Amino acid sequence: MSNAVFTIVSRNYFAYARTLGDSLRASNPDTEYNILVVDRKDPTFEARHPEWRITWVEDLGIPDFPHIAFKYDILELNTNVKPTFAKRLLDRHDKVIYLDPDIFVYDSLQPILERLDRHPVVLTPHTTSPIDDDKLPSELEFLNSGVYNLGFAAFNASPEARGLLDWWERRCLHQAYNDQPSGLFVDQKWMDFAPSLCPNVLVLREKTFNVAYWNLHERQVQIQAGKPFVDGTPLVFFHFSGLPPIGDDRISKYQTRFTLSGRPDVAPLFVRYRNTLAANGHEQYLKLPYGFARFSDDTPISSLARRVLIDHPVFVNAADPFEASGEVHSVLARAGILRVTNGAAKPASAQASGKERARLQRIVGFSFRTVLRLLGAARYERLMRYLTSVAGLRQQTFLIDN
Numbered sequence: 001m002s003n004a005v006f007t008i009v010s011r012n013y014f015a016y017a018r019t020l021g022d023s024l025r026a027s028n029p030d031t032e033y034n035i036l037v038v039d040r041k042d043p044t045f046e047a048r049h050p051e052w053r054i055t056w057v058e059d060l061g062i063p064d065f066p067h068i069a070f071k072y073d074i075l076e077l078n079t080n081v082k083p084t085f086a087k088r089l090l091d092r093h094d095k096v097i098y099l100d101p102d103i104f105v106y107d108s109l110q111p112i113l114e115r116l117d118r119h120p121v122v123l124t125p126h127t128t129s130p131i132d133d134d135k136l137p138s139e140l141e142f143l144n145s146g147v148y149n150l151g152f153a154a155f156n157a158s159p160e161a162r163g164l165l166d167w168w169e170r171r172c173l174h175q176a177y178n179d180q181p182s183g184l185f186v187d188q189k190w191m192d193f194a195p196s197l198c199p200n201v202l203v204l205r206e207k208t209f210n211v212a213y214w215n216l217h218e219r220q221v222q223i224q225a226g227k228p229f230v231d232g233t234p235l236v237f238f239h240f241s242g243l244p245p246i247g248d249d250r251i252s253k254y255q256t257r258f259t260l261s262g263r264p265d266v267a268p269l270f271v272r273y274r275n276t277l278a279a280n281g282h283e284q285y286l287k288l289p290y291g292f293a294r295f296s297d298d299t300p301i302s303s304l305a306r307r308v309l310i311d312h313p314v315f316v317n318a319a320d321p322f323e324a325s326g327e328v329h330s331v332l333a334r335a336g337i338l339r340v341t342n343g344a345a346k347p348a349s350a351q352a353s354g355k356e357r358a359r360l361q362r363i364v365g366f367s368f369r370t371v372l373r374l375l376g377a378a379r380y381e382r383l384m385r386y387l388t389s390v391a392g393l394r395q396q397t398f399l400i401d402n
Contacts, residue, residue, distance in 0.1 A: 002094040003113055006034040006085060007101045008078050010290050011045060015282035016101035021052060022276060023105040023237075031109065032093075036060075036085045038078045040291025060084050068173055069292045070321040070328075071310050073303060077292065079186040080172035082150070083165045090157045090165075100151035103210075104273055105237045106228055112154050112209070112236075119202035120161035121194060122154040124210040129218045135257035137214055144180045146188040148203075151239050152210045153191075164198040177307075182392050207231060212239035213252040221265040228269060238266075240273055297324035305332050307393035308400055335400045 005024060009017045017035045024033050034053050037045075041056040057077070062068060062084060069077055082098060089096045095116045097109060115122050126142045126149050137145075155161040171190045178186050195201045207219045208230045219230050228235040242252035251258040251266065260267045294300055309315040314327045321328040332338050372380045390396060 004032040004089050004093045005097045008036045009101045010039045011288040014285045015280040018280040019276045027105045080176045083169040095156045097154045102240045107234045107236045116156040120158045121201045123148040124204050126214045128205050145185045150188040208236045213255045295324045
């Protein structure tokens with residue numbers, strides 16, 4: 001086939017990949033669908049899913065892959081191998097479309113493929129109209145996370161697209177951390193450069209593509225004869241990003257603007273999507289462990305452990321940083337970093353609960369007020385500037401240096 005669609009998941013999110021695949025088979029039956037699984041290669045897992053075209057991240061031939069899998073958490077690694085897999089698919093396809101696994105496709109993707117006849121790259125912005133309320137996400141969140149939502153991206157096999165993918169791949173494999181205070185947000189933030197580096201990029205503004213919580217303020221959904229429309233035009237795909245658990249009225253756990261009860265136009269989409277996800281074994285897949293979450297002796301790898309050694313010779317020269325008998329494990333153990341295992345396997349993007357966050361704010365506020373009284377305003381300001389420079393986990397090499 002000249003065209004392909006792909007998504008990326010770890011094994012615990014495979015139900016999402018199956019659900020996306022089901023929607024593609026119904027709406028785009030002639031489309032080749034590929035699933036890149038970001039996990040330790042597991043032939044028995046693949047054998048249980050013969051109906052899906054699976055590629056393992058370890059088979060992509062990424063140079064120095066164990067170090068990349070170690071320094072990035074599960075969210076980062078899943079997003080940052082996107083350009084690598086896109087390039088591989090373009091070796092045998094004329095056009096490829098990436099879709100996040102939590103997307104459901106309702107209508108033909110042909111309009112995107114047709115645009116790739118004239119444009120090397122197609123992207124969708126988070127929003128096409130201003131946001132003026134006090135809810136989340138605001139425009140400030142988009143400034144931090146990126147103008148374009150990289151849950152969708154499409155590329156043709158032109159030299160222009162390949163040139164952008166080559167650049168994007170280098171940034172993703174080496175500098176695409178989930179570190180918004182430092183101006184980084186995985187693969188997504190880097191693509192703010194795309195229209196500058198690749199002038200013929202198409203910013204797809206039509207409201208039927210990549211509908212999600214971040215743009216529902218400008219889009220209304222109607223169900224006509226069982227088929228969803230947006231402002232009278234067939235909905236192509238909806239992005240169920242941050243899907244809350246059943247019984248939670250929020251449209252997404254990443255926003256405060258909409259509830260399902262307040263947006264009955266989209267509520268039927270969520271009912272159908274949750275039912276399909278459950279039928280595809282979501283609860284069972286969630287129990288599967290992430291293969292790059294632990295050392296070989298089963299010690300959890302915390303976000304701090306992943307970050308603090310990135311530029312250290314011990315990490316750079318390690319044959320396999322996951323090996324428990326290696327120097328990476330030894331250095332982290334001596335520094336006391338491996339002893340802090342509470343929540344160690346959670347990705348860096350995990351958010352504290354509202355109560356926990358309020359408690360931390362009270363503790364930090366009291367502590368800093370005390371420091372201000374002790375140091376005075378001028379020295380307190382210098383201390384805060386210094387702490388800002390070392391607050392990122394990658395800057396805290398002093399934890400392991402003698």
